[in-house]
Amino acid sequence: MGNFVRTLSDRACVVASDTTWMEDAAVAQLVTTSQLEGMRRVAGMPDLHPGRGYPVGAAFFSVGRFYPALVGNDIGCGMALWQTDLKAASVSLDKLDRRVGNIDGAMEDEALRMQAMTVHGVAPGAHDASLGTIGGGNHFAEFQQVDTVFDADALSALGIDAKRLLLLVHTGSRGLGERVLRSHVDTFGHRGLVDGTPEAEAYLAQHGAALRYALCNRELVAQRLLANVRADGQRVLDVHHNFVAPAQMLGATGWLHRKGATPSDQGPVLIPGSRGDHSYLVQPLAISDDTLHSLAHGAGRKWIRSACKDRLFKLMTPTQMGRTVLGSRVICNDRQLIYEEAPQAYKAIDSVVQALVGAGLVALIARTKPVLTYKTRGECCE
């Protein structure tokens, strides 16, 4: 693995190259988590960046207890990739933009929603109306186009036709996950839950429901968009990057938490850059205990949200921000969010993916570029 997996302590490492943007504050948060009771190992991915108390872009393995606060409030957030039947060469951006429409509000097709809820085991509840919606922050849906193929066999094994558009959906469990974390922290604070206790079982049941909700949500967002643009589609992959699961590694049975970390033990995954950068479809290679069976889940933030508008608004208007250097279009009518999610706010995806390649963790299958990114048609969302 060369020097791409850097040891921080006997329990902590970070995957990075010399060119990977890595903030000291994020590394400090990572090392702090390694000192939590029962924590055996923590691994920062190249997209590591500071979070609210705990870092994002990392995996954590503990024994005897687990920590819901490490997973955060967007339980089950993840990336779903769909193959569409739309020909990339003949796509008209104006037409696609018009047809995509507005998916900010609740779904009108209640039968489709109910059917998906049944398939995914989602019980009816207070958050039903959010199913099929993206939510705020850095959630998005994006039509993409393959622009470089590195491994044609692996691409066709996934059922991907490089000439047709792909649809990437990034969202999670919306208000449900937030409610689960809030009620947990209100009662138990940040001290974690001991294996096998009724409190641990109760959290895991709610966490499981949030994972199912998140999968169902990504599927409905994709179905809704496909119906709007009058296309057919097939799901290629759907992978959570915020969750905790029982795991055996490092000679122990314990709990693997992922907060903005993509599993390396569930087949190929797509690692997105930003709305103005490429994404990479990769094949995980080594399933390494050292790096906790995990990969980067994106490029990772470079700038905090509150700094973005001040840095960019004199350089670019919101209308200019709606076009990217890769020729793609962005639907984001929220004038604050369009700056907060600017490509400049994220690390360069090439440096992140190169660190994973250098560490021997992935092989490249294909690179994609954005065509049309959907954030929100409204002034605000969530």
Ligand SMILES: Nc1nc2c(ncn2[C@@H]2O[C@H](COP(=O)(O)O)[C@@H](O)[C@H]2O)c(=O)[nH]1
């Ligand atoms: N292709 C796009 N990638 C994007 C966009 N906005 C964010 N991102 C990437 O996704 C991850 C998600 O991070 P998370 O912590 O919220 O799960 C982020 O690190 C970026 O690399 C986009 O509009 N298009």
Ligand SMILES: [Mn+2]
């Ligand atoms: Mn996410």
